[in-house]
Amino acid sequence: MSTRTTRAVLASGAAVTLTAVAITVAVLTHAPNASAATVTFTPVADTYVDNSSTGTNFGTSGQLGVDNSEVKRTFLKFTVSGLTSPVTAATLRIHVDDVSGAQSSNGGTYRAMTNTSWSETAVTWNVQPAIDGVTLGSLGAVSRNTWYQINVDALITGNGTYSIGVTSSSSDGADFDSRETGGTAPQLIVTTGAAPSPSASPTSSPAPGDPxxxxxxxxxxxxxxxxxxxxxxxxxxxxxxxxxxxxxxxxxxxxxxxxxxxxxxxxxxxxxxxxxxxxxxxxxxxxxxxxxxxxxxxxxxxxxxxxxxxxxxxxxxxxxxxxxxxxxxxxxxxxxxxxxxxxxxxxxxxxxxxxxxxxxxxxxxxxxxxxxxxxxxxxxxxxxxxxxxxxxxxxxxxxxxxxxxxxxxxxxxxxxxxxxxxxxxxxxxxxxxxxxxxxxxxxxxxxxxxxxxxxxxxxxxxxxxxxxx
Amino acid sequence: MNRNLVAALAALLLAGVVAGYVVHARQSPAARDLGAQSVTAHSVEPGLQVLSNGVLSTVSLSDPQGARALTPLQCDRAHAAAGTVACLVPVDAFRGTHIQILDRQLRLQREIPLTGFPNRLRVSASGRMVAWTLFVDGHSYATTGFSTSAGILDTKTGTLVPTLEDFASTVDGKPYAAADKNFWGVTFAADDNRFYATMSTGGQRYLVEGDFAARKVRAIARNVECPSLSADGRRIAFKAAVDGHPRNGWRLSVLDLATMAVTPTAETRSVDDQPLWLDSETIAYALQRDDGVNDVWTVAASSTGQPHLLVPQANSPALVN
Incomplete structure (x- = not known):
């Protein structure tokens, strides 16, 4: 399906060069499949931790950081709901903060997480969920005030709650906008196909007359x-x-x-x-x-x-x-x-x-x-x-x-x-x-x-x- | 209040935030969004203690939406003043409710087992008196859906009053004895003896003025719940049941004790909290979203202005200054 291999980089309306590992990156040049539906979700929680402030929580701040010195890790949580058709593609969009120093040569590595019950205002360096799932993708250099996208097809399979953890191996940290910023909050864009899969839920398919x-x-x-x-x-x-x-x-x-x-x-x-x-x-x-x-x-x-x-x-x-x-x-x-x-x-x-x-x-x-x-x-x-x-x-x-x-x-x-x-x-x-x-x-x-x-x-x-x- | 003590307390409670931020601010210019530069190692700016979904936390008043310092302490309700921190500890499978009284370094000073579910908590401005309110089940007279129990501890003498229902009460100047008395929302005057609270009985919710040493309370107004006395002792911020009935929600209001005039604040959303005086002109309170997440808001202690969001995803505010 065309939308599965099409990934956009949007930078104030213009495409920018983006180094990506393990994902395909291209400028979005054609309209999505007319029969597909796209739904955008913003995080239900996002925060970061910092090993130089081990007891500090940043859950309500406007930023998310990734860095390897001091070490900062970012956590994102999305709740996908209301989907009635199978997911055909899922994209994470994240925006680099518009402040000096927010840019970086390394935009971080994005991984799935098992833990989806962490609380935005309870996570600190000392108390943080494990980033233990598959690697979804990585970003190379990221520029200030710019959107970037990650293919998260491997994680988003349908309705449910999903966590993504972001780490960086570079001492050049990147700073992104958190959900608290509103317009530049992280986004999860989910595309669904036109028809439900006949094998979607064989064990609970409704039958007429079920009590x-x-x-x-x-x-x-x-x-x-x-x-x-x-x-x-x-x-x-x-x-x-x-x-x-x-x-x-x-x-x-x-x-x-x-x-x-x-x-x-x-x-x-x-x-x-x-x-x-x-x-x-x-x-x-x-x-x-x-x-x-x-x-x-x-x-x-x-x-x-x-x-x-x-x-x-x-x-x-x-x-x-x-x-x-x-x-x-x-x-x-x-x-x-x-x-x-x-x-x-x-x-x-x-x-x-x-x-x-x-x-x-x-x-x-x-x-x-x-x-x-x-x-x-x-x-x-x-x-x-x-x-x-x-x-x-x-x-x-x-x-x-x-x-x-x-x-x-x-x-x-x-x-x-x-x-x-x-x-x-x-x-x-x-x-x-x-x-x-x-x-x-x-x-x-x-x-x-x-x-x-x-x-x-x-x-x-x-x-x-x-x-x- | 002893200003040196104030400074020391503020510095101690903010130490975790401060230490982290000095480094953070130098290495990451972008950190200025978090208010890092406004907090320095020499800062004596006051802080605000809050609960972050039950975790005892402190935020800087200069950037309350920025970083917050989390402690390991879990509370269903917390309050603090002058180096006394009080925490109503949640029940778990092994222990019922209890209150912990801690010092400024969160070292346990006293622990008292209680019955019920934490609701309100106050420490007097001096840090000496601690009062709590719990919802309790099983009062035979409970016909309106809930009953409460309010107690007071004098940390100086150790005197413990498990329930204000044991105090003598007067209504309209006459001794008042009724089995259905419930108390909630205690607030102390500067002398650590006089206090105010809500007494509910016979369908009325009275503001009572209490005398701790004399073990008595007298009703002085109606439809006043969860009073909070201003630092100058002249005004009470409280929640007033709309049209006199809690079913309609509550209007955050201010009572002038000299004239007994009530001024509704500009906060028109229903507030179910015991408000906090941030300064002589401003009160803070928690508002809950439909999904149970709380935010701390402020509004002028008059009919003017409009509500402002102070700390998102927080409740149970207390000034540590």
């Missing part, structure tokens, strides 16, 4: 957002889940009648709930169990399971004992052992992992997370913090685990007043507060899609897919 599981937590109160999220459910078929705090303030029969019944109540027949602490503000959550009846599992117990297509779905109770050896933990292990489904989905109220500022990560639920991990569960959804958050697949300790990890969500945006975020926790991939909505899962034979569906008039979105393990 849908849709819901949220922290739902019904005297405000109006519960009305708006209930209206979303009117247009989404499937099973409705709740992740607790179904009704405020106290989960009484009167609260259910006043706030839940007029909103989410019209979907009660297809709802499989989980209880929260506000439901338990009524002793024994009797209001909750009376209202939902058999849909909430054995009355007073609060944990139960059911199957949807190829999925085993478990609703748990974070408001009673969840310790190792507890009745609930023993039931969960037996329930998972008895399941023959290849995929497992679990939900409850208090999140094991959250960056919310009102409720800390709930370590007490850890034994249930461990049991789910031991039985290769795939998805966990909780609530409690009134916001949305999505984590990468993680092991029970919160470490990234792309092989067996469980993808955790917080879906506390069902209607109650929004909460702030605190310190953003490792492996948090997407967050939003202030947008009420529901989280919709389409459960495929061996995978799933998730989609944050915002209430009318709101624009936040988050979607993606995963495979079962």
């Amino acid at each position: 849908v599981l849709v819901g949220a937590g922290d739902i019904a109160d005297s405000g109006s957002n519960d009305t708006r999220t209930a209206a979303l459910l009117d247009g989404i078929a499937g099973t409705v889940f709740t992740v607790g705090d179904n009704v405020y303030p106290n989960g009484t029969a009167s609260d259910f009648a006043s706030f839940y019944e007029p909103t989410w109540g019209r979907h009660k027949a297809r709802t499989r709930p989980a209880p929260g602490n506000h439901d338990y503000n009524t002793s024994g959550a009797t209001g909750y169990y009376s209202y939902f009846g058999a849909s909430a599992g054995p009355s007073g117990r609060g944990y139960y399971s059911y199957d949807l297509g190829n999925w085993h779905v478990v609703s748990l109770n974070s408001e009673v004992s969840t310790s190792a050896g507890s009745a609930q933990e023993q039931w969960l292990r037996a329930d998972l052992a008895a399941s023959s489904k290849p995929c497992t989905f679990a939900y409850w109220h208090k999140p094991r992992f959250t960056s919310g500022s009102n409720h800390a990560p709930n370590t007490a639920i850890g034994p249930l997370v461990q049991a789910l991990y031991d039985f290769n569960a795939d998805v966990v959804v909780a609530g409690h913090n009134h916001q949305y958050e999505r984590f990468a697949p993680m092991n029970p300790s919160g470490g990234l685990d792309t092989a067996r990890g469980i993808r955790h969500f917080v879906a506390g945006m069902g209607g109650a007043g929004a909460y702030s975020f605190g310190t953003i926790q490792p492996n948090s991939e997407a967050r939003n507060t202030g947008t009420a909505g529901v989280l919709k899962f389409t459960l495929h034979a061996n995978g799933y899609n998730w989609q944050f569906v915002p209430v009318a008039g709101q624009t936040y979105s988050d979607s993606g897919s995963g495979s079962c393990h």
Whole structure:
């Protein structure tokens, strides 16, 4: 394809000579393929480290440096999203700063990195991610106030988060503009083909009639957002889940009648709930169990399971004992052992992992997370913090685990007043507060899609897919 | 305040930045974008302590968007004054919340286990008094979605008040006893005894004036949250619930204690923070983006001007001067 071998050097409108290693460089002379689409991304994080300032972070400065004396390394992170066709080409553009000394005989070596979870304001020389991936390309001499391009086809394969590390073997350092500069921020230009590849995701290709599981937590109160999220459910078929705090303030029969019944109540027949602490503000959550009846599992117990297509779905109770050896933990292990489904989905109220500022990560639920991990569960959804958050697949300790990890969500945006975020926790991939909505899962034979569906008039979105393990 | 102490503290806290920059500036002319030249080894310019997604950090006030010196300390909320650094340490799988009181070289002086989730933290201007607010679960009276717990430590005497709910309170001049009292957002006067805080009860959020030694508080105004007393003790910057209801968000405002007149600042976005007086005319505060990333902004402590971004990707500001 023509665009794969065409690389541009743009210097205030004119081409300049550029020495490049391991990449093909040419002046862009013809228009891209008319059927191809090009999307430009700016970094979600960029910074550099300096071995003469080992504890200093440069994450919010306007520059990025590469040098070998003092040693400076630059880190770039891009999140590619919204692509619906296969990537046919990807180019990194980077601009040399318009200050004296920014130019260099060596523009650095660009390499892929495994670590995509580093934070722009936390990286220092002392605490820096490894530059451990394949070499994407190198730049020779770079001039002040000039754009340069690197072919990064080998790294960018589709939607996802990517890190690039830049080092230099020269004591003549180069200084580039960081994302903070705006117009001269680094760019990732991704070109996609016209048609999706038929073999793009064989394990999670949607089939008509795949079951849908849709819901949220922290739902019904005297405000109006519960009305708006209930209206979303009117247009989404499937099973409705709740992740607790179904009704405020106290989960009484009167609260259910006043706030839940007029909103989410019209979907009660297809709802499989989980209880929260506000439901338990009524002793024994009797209001909750009376209202939902058999849909909430054995009355007073609060944990139960059911199957949807190829999925085993478990609703748990974070408001009673969840310790190792507890009745609930023993039931969960037996329930998972008895399941023959290849995929497992679990939900409850208090999140094991959250960056919310009102409720800390709930370590007490850890034994249930461990049991789910031991039985290769795939998805966990909780609530409690009134916001949305999505984590990468993680092991029970919160470490990234792309092989067996469980993808955790917080879906506390069902209607109650929004909460702030605190310190953003490792492996948090997407967050939003202030947008009420529901989280919709389409459960495929061996995978799933998730989609944050915002209430009318709101624009936040988050979607993606995963495979079962 | 002792000016020599101020200078020494500023120099110490900026030492990491300074040492790096002298070299950096000489070798790389391009470093001037980072404000390197404005910080020298002889500088006594004040610094600003912030949290960078939980990492205790210091930036130069002359170039707050430039380099920042990171410490190994992780805090959910931090504050500092006059050589006392306070850090509300995040929970982990092995330990619950606790507060660490450190000296200017970040050597641990005292550690107190706490219950709840860090929210507000203040050190008095002298460095003697430390007050914290945490969100707590499980108060049986908690019907509005949250309850809080606010405590105070006198680092000089060691006196610890685990919760202000134990203090006697008066509302409208009468003794007030209610089970649903919640306190948050403590700020100290210069005498290290008088303080202000928010007391929430019966759906009202009062500004209370407290007497630490006498263990009492009295309500003096309504709809005042997260007060921050100016250095001259005459004004309080705070967040005022819009139309009196937190559901509508908060307007950053200033209360004149002599006239009790409230002036909304030019910051019209909802501010959920305990503000900081940078100087007699300027207050700083964190604003959170929808994705949870915070920025520190400033605005005039009047109805004039407009907000300015001070430190991107930071919160919990404290002046170390």
